Amino acid sequence: MINHAHFGLLYKNEVFKPLMIGQKIDCFIKKVRPDGKIDLSAEVQGFQKLDAVSQKIWDKLVYEGGFLPYHDKTDAEVIYRHFGLSKKVFKAAIGTLYKERKILILPDGIKSI
Numbered sequence: 001m002i003n004h005a006h007f008g009l010l011y012k013n014e015v016f017k018p019l020m021i022g023q024k025i026d027c028f029i030k031k032v033r034p035d036g037k038i039d040l041s042a043e044v045q046g047f048q049k050l051d052a053v054s055q056k057i058w059d060k061l062v063y064e065g066g067f068l069p070y071h072d073k074t075d076a077e078v079i080y081r082h083f084g085l086s087k088k089v090f091k092a093a094i095g096t097l098y099k100e101r102k103i104l105i106l107p108d109g110i111k112s113i
Contacts, residue, residue: 002027008038015042017084053085053093058102061112069109 002008010027019025019042027040060083061068070079072094076087083090094110097103104111 002029002038002040006038008040010040010042017042051096053089054096057083057090057093057110058097058112061103061110066112067109071105071107071109 008027008029025042027042029038030041031039033039057068070082070090072091074087074090079085079087079090085093094103094105097110098105102113104113
């Protein structure tokens with residue numbers, strides 16, 4: 001229920017934390033479909049999300065001493081288990097860190113520069 005006025009749909013494959021029926025959470029409108037139905041996302045979309053995810057990965061990388069054994073070829077289930085992210089979002093985030101020249105992507109993981 002959106003603001004006690006509209007119904008929205010939050011897809012299970014886009015939720016990365018446990019939710020309970022009746023729980024109130026902040027969501028973002030992802031799309032208003034032609035039939036009037038509203039698709040929601042529990043996370044910020046676009047560049048704002050990517051910045052937050054990149055920072056989360058960077059913080060974990062620094063905490064772990066500058067190396068993480070995950071990269072763009074790591075299995076999606078492993079990425080989800082360790083970061084709570086889809087592989088697509090993870091790859092985009094490490095791509096951002098790589099473009100910012102903060103990391104190297106190695107065959108066995110990522111390393112801070």
